[in-house]
């Protein structure tokens with residue numbers, strides 16, 4: 752299963768809202784956040800459902816599957832470790848670090864993120880205070 756970068760943005764957003772902020776995500780929220788049309792969002796959600804990352808029903812919203820949770824946590828792990836690097840090492844402010852990390856987290860390899868994580872002695876929170884997930888794929892990647 753290949754997740755595209757665009758899809759990764761949907762997944763991260765939905766995960767943050769539903770799992771961390773405990774808010775039901777509506778198509779219009781996603782459309783607003785990603786600055787796309789609601790119809791585009793619906794299409795993408797259907798694709799994510801086909802890849803077994805979400806359960807999606809029109810008018811009922813979305814639920815993340817176990818597979819989706821794993822993917823989202825892996826992406827957010829990368830995101831938050833990059834933020835740590837940018838703030839702690841480069842001295843960027845939190846907002847800028849988050850923005851830069853959003854553009855890179857999808858592309859960065861597990862290996863690179865693991866090295867950064869190690870050099871910061873495995874932080875458990877990012878600079879904004881959100882959880883940095885454990886690496887589940889340590890042995891098989």
Ligand SMILES: [Zn+2]
Nearest residue numbers: 830834849852
């Ligand atoms: Zn961030």
Ligand SMILES: [Zn+2]
Nearest residue numbers: 834877878879
């Ligand atoms: Zn953060």
